[in-house]
């Protein structure tokens with residue numbers, strides 16, 4: 336396995352993403368964050384450029400590339416300064432649609448996956464409920480089969496894209512007597528009668544992405560919208576977590592690198608006591624420590640991506656990377672802010688936003704405690 340996964344083709348692709356980010360993301364990132372949303376047309380624009388279907392086959396409108404290209408996309412997008420917008424995009428490409436691709440029917444791929452990769456339709460993933468987050472098997476939202484329909488009742492919370500989604504990849508209980516063996520995944524159309532969106536959840540960071548509470552009151556979902564087999568949903572969710580967590584880790588690593596770059600540039604410019612602050616050995620040494628940690632985690636991450644792309648089982652390594660890099664991104668952003676002194680604490684510089692945004696990375700998509708639990712259980716076997 337390699338620790339450097341990029342070729343000349345990757346660099347050409349990187350330049351095209353960077354070009355787009357410089358022109359169409361960076362100038363607006365602060366405004367989107369302050370306003371608490373971003374134009375949904377970004378989905379369409381990314382679809383037109385082929386950025387939503389990087390790793391999907393060409394027959395569904397994708398580019399048929401591997402995760403190393405997705406990595407380039409995420410790294411460059413993260414540098415655009417709107418991690419909230421990027422979160423919303425990754426929910427579409429890496430969290431809500433993979434289950435349809437891996438386990439859905441050809442009809443479902445035609446009807447739902449293709450428009451999602453074009454950016455014409457927006458997806459959310461609905462797993463978390465007020466009473467069940469880490470404990471996915473304990474979800475209560477029910478889907479009772481009646482003829483050719485499922486009748487869905489219950490609620491979801493913390494759903495990214497929840498207020499703007501056309502469809503939700505929805506986790507439901509189809510057998511309430513069972514825990515994880517009673518869960519199924521449905522493709523839920525948000526135009527369905529009985530569906531409603533609760534109040535906008537105000538968050539610490541990732542302001543540009545909307546996070547919503549959702550309610551389902553006797554919603555009729557066609558049985559043909561079932562993904563894969565009934566009661567196999569927990570397995571599909573766990574399988575999906577692999578890609579979801581990997582893309583989240585790439586975002587965390589890229590955010591840490593971006594934060595560090597801001598600190599280094601600032602230290603080279605800012606003067607105190609008649610000299611650039613980078614001349615203070617204590618600050619240089621602190622930067623060296625951070626650069627070393629970030630470089631080591633990046634090489635491990637590239638090794639994990641290479642292994643993932645080879646088709647080998649990478650669950651353990653992805654779990655380790657999520658745990659390590661999620662926590663590292665918070666440490667790096669926090670320490671990077673210190674280099675900017677009082678300016679770092681203001682909203683005139685992007686560093687306070689990065690710190691608020693990366694705080695999510697030890698919580699969303701599985702907490703650090705759950706990552707330790709997954710890895711710790713291996714010690715018992």
Ligand SMILES: Cc1cc2nc3c(=O)[nH]c(=O)nc-3n(C[C@H](O)[C@H](O)[C@H](O)COP(=O)(O)OP(=O)(O)OC[C@H]3O[C@@H](n4cnc5c(N)ncnc54)[C@H](O)[C@@H]3O)c2cc1C
Nearest residue numbers: 460461462463467468469493494495698699700701702704
């Ligand atoms: C901004 C944001 C966006 C999100 N987007 C989505 C989305 O699009 N779709 C979606 O379905 N969900 C989404 N989530 C939900 C997210 O995945 C959950 O918040 C997360 O899984 C944790 O669940 P919880 O908040 O219910 O915490 P809980 O599960 O209640 O955990 C509370 C605390 O207890 C700890 N804990 C729990 N179980 C154990 C254990 N066995 N051992 C040790 N410690 C434990 C946790 O680590 C945590 O520290 C989002 C959350 C946020 C904040």
